[in-house]
Amino acid sequence: MRVEKAILSSSERLLPHIFEERAKKNPQGVYCTLPNSLTSYTSGSRDITHLEAYNAINHVAWLIEKSLGRGTNFETVTYIGPNDPRYHIVVLAGIKTGYKVFLPSPRNSKVAHLSLLNKLECKKLICTNPEVPCVPMILEDYLMQKLPIPSLQELFDLKDVPVYPYDTTYENEKKNPVYVLHTSGSTGIPKPIIYTHEYIPRVINLNDSTTPEGYENLSRFATQGRFFVGLPCFHAAGLVFSLLVTSFWNNIPVFPPPAAPPVTSVFIDTAKNTEIDWAFLSPVIVDEVAQNPSYLDLVSKRIKYSIFGGGSVSQKSGDIFNSKIPLYLMLGSSECSNFAQLRALDFNQSDWNYFEFHPSANIEFRHRFDDLYEMVVVKKPDPYDQPVFLLFPDLNEFETKDLYTPHPTKPGLWQHKARIDDVIVFLNGEKTNPISFEHEVGNHPEISAAVVAGDQRFEACLLIEPVANRQLSSQERTELIERIWPVVSSANKACPAHAKVSKGKILFTDPTRPMMRAGKGTVQRQATLNLYAEDIDRLYAETHSNAASGRSNGTKILDITATIRDLVKEVTELNDIKDDDDFFALGVDSLQVLHLVKELKLKFPLQELNPSQVYTNPSVEALSNEILRVSGQPNGDASVSRDRKKVLTVVRERYEAFIDGFARGIKLYPQQRQLSAANLKMVLLTGSTGSLGSYLLHTLLADETVKHIYCLNRSADSRSVQISRNAERQLPTDFPQSRVTFLTSDLSEQQFGLEPSIYNKLASSSGRVQNLICFAALASTAPTLLFLSSVGAAGNCGKIAGVPTLVSEIILEDDDSPALMGYGESKYLAERILDYASKKLDIVTGVVRITQITGPSASARGWNRNEWFPSLVLSSGHMGALPESLGIMNNADPAGQTGGLDWIPVDQLSRIIAELSFGLSKKTSESSMHVFHTVNPNLITWKSLLPVVRDTLQKSLAEQPGITQADIQIIPYPEWLERLEKQSTSDSAGRGASGSREMAYWNPGMKLLEFYKSLLEQPQGDGRVRFDTRSTLQACGSMRDLETIKPEWMAAWIKHWVSE
Known part of the structure; x- marks a missing residue:
């Protein structure tokens, strides 16, 4: 026809x-x-x-x-x-x-x-x-x-x-x-x-687009x-x-x-x-016809083809259906209607699950993470066939929240993988798309539907609706888990570690509470997770209670040590760790510390455990003794009374002894350790996939005098990770092999775990190095080494003095100097160790004490909404109140402890660090250690930003569906903190879903209550700290060009946090 x-x-x-x-x-x-x-x-x-x-x-x-x-x-x-x-x-x-x-x-x-x-x-x-x-x-x-x-x-x-x-x-x-x-x-x-x-003819027009040659509409x-x-x-x-x-x-x-x-x-x-x-x-009918041979045979004789829409069909079911009946996939949304699609005349029907969109749709695919790209509809000058812009006339583009992956070999073909709302964000910040997993598990004949949960948890769980619509006994549930486990195990193989489902994390639905479904028959994910929120909470809590059960107060130190040793190995993947090995010397990072603390709390019923105790007890042995101490159990064999300053001194002296031995044991080549012009701009960058690392890599690539960059990262395919992270931050994703080499490394191993040939090449060519003392000492080209520290390394100086303190651009030698938290103390220790190494090993080193890093000035993306300040703003929107200061106010500091904002955008900071790094090599004739303060000399007060913060937050929240937002109040910080604590308690109790997406999304500050409480601490006297920047300003033109944090930057960041 x-x-x-x-x-x-x-x-x-x-x-x-x-x-x-x-x-x-x-x-x-x-x-x-x-x-x-x-x-x-x-x-x-x-x-x-x-x-x-x-x-x-x-x-x-x-x-x-x-x-x-x-x-x-x-x-x-x-x-x-x-x-x-x-x-x-x-x-x-x-x-x-x-x-x-x-x-x-x-x-x-x-x-x-x-x-x-x-x-x-x-x-x-x-x-x-x-x-x-x-x-x-x-x-x-x-x-x-x-x-x-x-x-x-x-x-x-x-x-x-x-x-x-x-x-x-x-x-x-x-x-x-x-x-x-x-x-x-x-x-x-x-x-x-x-x-x-008017919407109707636009729908008709998009179905009537002119067809390019070689295609059919x-x-x-x-x-x-x-x-x-x-x-x-x-x-x-x-x-x-x-x-x-x-x-x-x-x-x-x-x-x-x-x-x-x-x-x-x-x-x-x-x-x-x-x-x-x-x-x-609907997808449900396609799935069920494919699974019933008699249905499939009948339908294949009665219809010529089928179109499906309204959701996704598993690859297996679609392949079976398509083998008998041509299957065409139509995609659309309530806002956009359907999209005009093309099909090449030589189209291979086995690609039934891929789309090719008509050019008239004016669609762009923008990378979000991993291999997933979001479909974005870009407005045309005359959007006569773009119905969505009748609904949103003020938009110039519409982000659909639909995620696609490109065909591996056929450009222009795209496969729908998930909605952004489907994506699970774990507590460590890692993301996973559960749709393929759910489809594979859902194909089991005894399973009606499967939903993966795990938002703001450390691991995933699986909610299953059995085909058997009746109450199952405990024995029947156990037997069903065993029968379905092969398909769950198979689905696990394609998952990252945090997204794998264990047998203990499988939950079955109650027949009186079936999964919530849309009119088209597809499962409504969040409505179902809300329905089972308390059940899911109990499932995770059972791990807590089961782990804690059976232990008496007489638990021996050997038992605790063995448990902690196993946990550390599991969290850090350091299988050969010894009980007295320092975690941070082996490369443990802050996310792993957070994960370790969560796991320790599951094993030991001690709520007072916090990350700082890991930082100050950074070994299996020390941490075991700390667990005994906080649990009130005596240990006759080990001293558990360690104050903070003693720990810092012990750790520092341990590293200095190592450097002394290293200096005696290595052969130095002073006559060969000369910087040559040919090697001046060869860079080795560790941790390039993080936020600052990504911008540093971008800055280095933009510098034509940089010949080559070696990026050392832990991930097995760090190039792919880098592409993904850069795309998320709207940075370029082209890394020419002639200029960038990505290497998988383990900084805790000798020669970073690299092949000798690669290591030797680096040792002879790298012009600057971060955080790698031994490498810098042995490399024949005398690389300079720049360490990125924090202002937290000197955060306690004002409290020591009791008067306003200007911290000089020098190495501090008082172990009371760092802020009273593990992060600042670890940075302080690294500075001291690096300074000692520079003197003993004759290497040129630099330390950059960095202030608060914000999102980029050139883009709204890039500032993680889970950091302390974005979380403060988002939780304020959730509560309807912003604090009038950032921390406690007093006569000496009327803006609050952090009220004078000396923050620096990450894109501008990367240029400063690159300039300081290259300038460091010119200082080889001077002292071997140089300290820089990257603190914005152009302050702006929180009070002056409050109007734009409140206005932007109110408007952005008002644009979100289902949110009724009253005017946001401005209240004193102590009252704000009290309200946050009450709100967080109410959220947890009232919703019964402390790990649910909604609560974690709108009230992320609840996870940072202890940090916000620390801003209430009253300094001794006037213990403010400021940082001298005169030498840094003299050394760095990019630092001199810094601007104050602009209100329009703040507005863009807030809009993105709310809509992300």
């Missing part, structure tokens, strides 16, 4: 006029097909004519006017009924009587229904008799005028119905609303979307013949293809029996007993 194309002039028409014209010009033409029975096609079918449809529309319009009155200002009337043509009839009748018709999913929760009705201020309801079950549920708590309409048979048997007048034009009506749908609610309460008459498959309507009419795709597309192309929808449940057997009944050319199916 050849498609008669709709053209732009005919697409700018009003739906009531189309139905009127059909009734007059082709009254006996077929509008749709229905079964004679309410439950099956076995009793035959009836073709409904255009005239019969027009009579039904006019009749319902007269009923609406008589019972509800004509609409005022296009007020909302809601229709809820079975999935049948009455959806079309009510929409058309509503247009003619001056209403916009809201079509909610009957599967919504009561909370969702009431929220949507309140937002739309809807007080009028049209329903059927009998009513859909959700109607009385709604009317229990929400007062509405109710109008029942006749049955299908009564409506389509009507004769000679007076025409309800609709005398208007497209130009008059195009900006007026037609109908209302809502988002799926997969991430929370759904939000309404209002569509206008995939829309032609959806605009012809008789087709089974497998998606409900309250779903965007169901309404678009059953009403809008058929109105302009005259193809014929075949509806399922109205009283039958939306299950696969209904489709099979329809295909078996009536004529259809193709089927528009």
Whole structure:
């Protein structure tokens, strides 16, 4: 059948006029097909004519006017009924009587229904008799005028119905609303979307795009013949293809029996007993047909092809279905409608799961993380076929939140992988896409559906809905886990370590609480996780209690040491660690410290454990003794009384002794250790994939005098990781091999774990090195070494003096100098050790004490929303209150402890560090250690930024769906902290989901309460600390060019944190 194309002039028409014209010009033409029975096609079918449809529309319009009155200002009337043509009839009748018709999913929760009705201020309801079950549920708590309409048979048997007048034009009506749908609610309460008459021709236009040579327009498959309507009419795709597309192309929808449940057997009944050319199916039906050979065989003989939409189909099921019936994938959204798609004439049908989008869609794919790219619709000068920009006219681009991966060998083909909302963010910041895992597990014959959870946890868990819809005994659950474990284990193989599911982290649904599903049958992830939030919390808590059970207060030091040793090995992957090895000398980082503390709390019921205790007890032996100390258990064999200063002294002296031995044992080559011009700009950079590291790499690559950069990272494929991280930060992702080499290394091993040939090449060519003393001492080209420290290394100087202190650009030698936290103390120790090494080993070194690093000045992305300041802002929005100061205020420091902001954007800091690094080599004739302070000399106060922070936060939150935001207050810091503590307790108790996405997303500050409390500490006297920058300013032009933190930068960062 050849498609008669709709053209732009005919697409700018009003739906009531189309139905009127059909009734007059082709009254006996077929509008749709229905079964004679309410439950099956076995009793035959009836073709409904255009005239019969027009009579039904006019009749319902007269009923609406008589019972509800004509609409005022296009007020909302809601229709809820079975999935049948009455959806079309009510929409058309509503247009003619001056209403916009809201079509909610009957599967919504009561909370969702009431929220949507309140937002739309809807007080009028049209329903059927009998009513859909959700109607009385709604009317229990929400007062509405109710109008029942006749049955299908009564409506389509009507004769000679007076025409309800609709005398208007497209130009008059195009900006007026037609109908209302809502988002799926997969991430929370759904939000309404209002569509206008003008939206309709834009949908038609995108299905009518000119086809490039060598391709066919995939829309032609959806605009012809008789087709089974497998998606409900309250779903965007169901309404678009059953009403809008058929109105302009005259193809014929075949509806399922109205009283039958939306299950696969209904489709099979329809295909078996009536004529259809193709089927528009939900993913659930495709999956179930593929898994049933008899279904698949029957359908393959009854239809020519199938289109599916509304979700994803597993690769396995799709391959099976596609082997018998050509499977075409249509993609769209409630906001964008469907997207114009192409298919090459030589398309390989085995690529059924890939899209190729029409150039007219003006789509860009922007890298987000790993191999995932977000689809972004970019506005064209004339968006006549971009419906989304009618809904969001102020946007220049629309981020769909749909994630794709490119075809490995065929440019232009893209596979949909997940929604951004589906992505799980673990407590260590790592991300994973659970969709493939869920599909693989969900294919097991005993599993109806599977959902992976783990947001803001250290590991994943798996929620499974069994096919057996009954309560399972403990023994049955254990046996089911064993039967499904092979498929879970197989799915685990493709997962990173933090995303693997263990047997102890499998939870089964309760048959009285099935997983929440959208109208199209797909699982609503967040609604399901909310439903099982308390169960999931208990599952994680059981690990806590089970680990703690069975231990008496008489636990011996050997038992504790063995447990801690195993935990350290597991967390750090350092399998050969000895009990007296220093964690940080072996390369343990702050994220691993956080992970270790969480695991220690699971093993030992000691809530007072915190990261600083790991920093000050940085070995298995020391940490074991610390665990004994805080648990109140005596240890006769080991001294557990170590004060902070003694620990610093002991660790520093241990490293100095090592350097003394190293200096005696190595052969130095002073005559060979000369910097040559050829090697001046060869750089070895450790940790290039972090935030600052990424910007440093970008800065170095932009410098044409840098010949080559060697990046040492732990990850096995750090090039891919670097590409991913740079894309997230909107930095270039091109790393030419002639200039950049990525190496997998372990800084705790000799020669970094590199092949000798590679190590030797580095030793003879690297011009500067970070954090690698021995390498710098042995390298033949005398590299300079620049260590990135922190102002925390001198954070306690003011408290020592009790008076305002200006910290000089020198190495500090008082072990009381660093801030009283592990991070500052570790930086202080590194400075002291590096200074000692520079004198003993005759190496040129530098230390950069860095202030707070912000996001980039040139981009909104790049400042991790889980850091202390972004978390403070986001939690303030959650509570409706911002602190008037950052820390306690006193006479000496009226802006608060951190109120004078000397912060530096990460992109500007990277340029400063590069300049200092290259300048360091010119100081070889001077002293061997140089200290720099990268502290912004151009301060700005928190008070001066508060107006833009509050205004931007309020506006950004107001744009988020489902958030009702009152004005944000400004309150004293102690009151703000008290409110945060209460809010966090309330969130945890009230929602029963301390690790849920919603709480972690909107109230991230709850995880940093101890840090915020530290800002309440009253200094002894006036113990403020400032940092002398005179030498640094003299040495670095980029430092002299620094600007103060600008309000517009702050506004951009906040907008991104809220929308991220």
